[in-house]
Amino acid sequence: MNVPNSLPACAVDLVGVTKFRGTQAVLRQVSARIPQGQVVALLGPSGAGKSTLLRCVNHLEPIDDGQIFVEGELIAYRERNDICFEMSDRDVSRQRQRIGMVFQSFNLFRHMKVLDNVMSGPRYVMGQSRSQAEHTARALLERVGLSEKAGAYPHQLSGGQQQRVAIARALAMSPRVMLLDEPTSALDPELAQEVIAVIRQLASENITMLIATHEMRLARDFADRVLFMVGGELVEDAPARRFFDDPQHARSKQFVSRHSHAA
Amino acid sequence: MTMKSVAQASATVDDTHSRQTRKRIVHRRAWGSWIFAGVVLGLLVAIVDAAVSAHVVDASVFANYLFSRKILEGAGNSLLLGTVALFAAGAVGLIAALMRVSGNPVLATLSSVYVYLFRGTPMLIQLIFWFNAFPLMFPQLHVAIPFTDHVLIDGPMTEVVTPWIAALIGLSLAEGAYMAEIIRAGLRAVDTGQRDAACALGMRRGQILYRVVIPQAARIILPAAGNQYILLLKSTSLASAIGYLELLRVTTDIYSANFRVVELLCVAGFWYLVMTAFATALQMLLERLYPHR
Numbered sequence: 123m124n125v126p127n128s129l130p131a132c133a134v135d136l137v138g139v140t141k142f143r144g145t146q147a148v149l150r151q152v153s154a155r156i157p158q159g160q161v162v163a164l165l166g167p168s169g170a171g172k173s174t175l176l177r178c179v180n181h182l183e184p185i186d187d188g189q190i191f192v193e194g195e196l197i198a199y200r201e202r203n204d205i206c207f208e209m210s211d212r213d214v215s216r217q218r219q220r221i222g223m224v225f226q227s228f229n230l231f232r233h234m235k236v237l238d239n240v241m242s243g244p245r246y247v248m249g250q251s252r253s254q255a256e257h258t259a260r261a262l263l264e265r266v267g268l269s270e271k272a273g274a275y276p277h278q279l280s281g282g283q284q285q286r287v288a289i290a291r292a293l294a295m296s297p298r299v300m301l302l303d304e305p306t307s308a309l310d311p312e313l314a315q316e317v318i319a320v321i322r323q324l325a326s327e328n329i330t331m332l333i334a335t336h337e338m339r340l341a342r343d344f345a346d347r348v349l350f351m352v353g354g355e356l357v358e359d360a361p362a363r364r365f366f367d368d369p370q371h372a373r374s375k376q377f378v379s380r381h382s383h384a385a
Numbered sequence: 386m387t388m389k390s391v392a393q394a395s396a397t398v399d400d401t402h403s404r405q406t407r408k409r410i411v412h413r414r415a416w417g418s419w420i421f422a423g424v425v426l427g428l429l430v431a432i433v434d435a436a437v438s439a440h441v442v443d444a445s446v447f448a449n450y451l452f453s454r455k456i457l458e459g460a461g462n463s464l465l466l467g468t469v470a471l472f473a474a475g476a477v478g479l480i481a482a483l484m485r486v487s488g489n490p491v492l493a494t495l496s497s498v499y500v501y502l503f504r505g506t507p508m509l510i511q512l513i514f515w516f517n518a519f520p521l522m523f524p525q526l527h528v529a530i531p532f533t534d535h536v537l538i539d540g541p542m543t544e545v546v547t548p549w550i551a552a553l554i555g556l557s558l559a560e561g562a563y564m565a566e567i568i569r570a571g572l573r574a575v576d577t578g579q580r581d582a583a584c585a586l587g588m589r590r591g592q593i594l595y596r597v598v599i600p601q602a603a604r605i606i607l608p609a610a611g612n613q614y615i616l617l618l619k620s621t622s623l624a625s626a627i628g629y630l631e632l633l634r635v636t637t638d639i640y641s642a643n644f645r646v647v648e649l650l651c652v653a654g655f656w657y658l659v660m661t662a663f664a665t666a667l668q669m670l671l672e673r674l675y676p677h678r
Binding site: 177180182211212215216218219221222223225227229230231232233242243246247288291292295301 | 587588
């Protein structure tokens with residue numbers, strides 16, 4: 123059993139997270155403590171390492187140095203005598219159940235109907251019965267406004283609808299933390315709006331969220347805090363309001379002014 | 386626009402219409418292909434005419450043997466061998482394909498060497514190897530549970546490796562090499578995002594394979610596998626060389642006694658066509674049940 127190394131109120135604790143691709147560092151010493159219920163926007167130019175950081179939080183990609191804690195539990199590694207040994211597939215899978223993830227390209231299971239997609243986690247991972255899982259799944263589809271699409275296949279839906287189903291699928295596992303990797307980048311502005319509406323609803327429900335995004339509105343409207351990254355480094359960590367009104371770092375200033383002109 | 390000018394505009398459109406509908410349109414004819422079709426038909430008629438006037442096939446002999454017990458048994462054996470070998474090849478191919486994509490260099494190399502060897506040598510040679518050469522190399526078969534006195538099999542290899550066993554092993558391993566390549570292509574065609582999503586939900590490696598990757602890869606593999614089934618059903622005729630009583634062997638046995646070569650080969654051909662039609666129908670049915678999306 124891991125002894126919680128951080129305060130219980132901390133939902134995600136990044137400690138010196140570092141990752142290399144070949145010899146190039148894609149994440150350098152990223153540290154941040156994210157309290158329960160906070161909505162955090164990860165901003166920065168493409169290639170800044172926003173997506174990689176999210177993918178490290180649920181160990182879709184391994185890290186090379188540092189530690190990640192979710193609700194005080196060290197993710198994917200077990201510490202023994204100052205060495206972190208990677209956990210078994212079984213144990214990492216158990217940790218991932220509490221961490222929901224939404225992808226830029228939706229990644230709905232193509233061979234399953236919408237309802238089966240939403241039920242897939244509860245049924246195959248949590249071992250719920252079909253009727254039990256169906257009850258929750260239908261309620262979640264209702265919540266994202268897609269009850270009537272339960273019997274459709276993903277390819278019959280628009281991108282915005284697919285992303286809303288993907289959010290419902292992640293929520294079906296009742297995650298403590300949600301990771302959203304560019305959730306609206308593959309959508310045109312109109313479809314992005316309907317996805318943003320669903321995310322806004324979540325933000326008001328006290329789920330801890332990390333959102334990597336290009337969409338300034340997403341960050342400006344309901345993020346509590348901005349982590350601004352450049353080249354794998356955390357350049358600025360500020361409350362969202364202050365980041366947009368009064369960015370401190372030169373790169374942040376440049377980024378904010380360029381994007382507010384565009385908007 | 387005033388009412389008057391609208392009326393004028395529509396009058397002009399009407400005029401144009403009435404002028405155009407009087408003209409007849411004649412499309413280009415592809416004369417070349419029609420001429421070629423005529424030549425081919427002419428040749429065909431000549432061949433059929435020659436065959437009929439030479440009495441090449443005795444229809445009553447053909448009809449007599451078509452449903453004879455021996456022929457039906459032979460066809461049944463062919464169908465059984467081809468079908469069992471397909472499933473065995475599928476299992477072998479799946480293992481070889483998973484080894485290839487496992488990321489482990491030893492497993493990947495072993496898998497590609499297997500594919501190279503078994504795809505690179507003629508199936509006929511492999512069948513003869515299993516039936517004739519293998520028992521020479523290992524004359525005695527002795528299988529026991531290690532560290533106990535339980536002996537499972539003990540006997541001369543020639544008794545264990547019957548024509549049926551040799552044909553099954555030979556066809557399964559040869560076909561397995563092709564299936565490995567088909568399955569590998571299918572597995573690679575599944576978007577990595579699907580694996581990411583399954584992983585993020587907390588599915589374990591085996592579940593991801595079983596619940597997400599294989600059902601999607603199957604839709605890509607199915608048409609190619611159906612094709613392989615057809616090839617395999619026809620390849621069972623190779624087992625005639627090692628004395629397995631399949632359709633071709635039964636046929637040759639009969640015509641070497643009565644010299645009705647043409648009629649009996651027609652009978653064999655007929656049953657191979659029936660088997661192929663069966664395989665094609667099965668393939669179409671499966672493709673309809675599991676459409677690729």
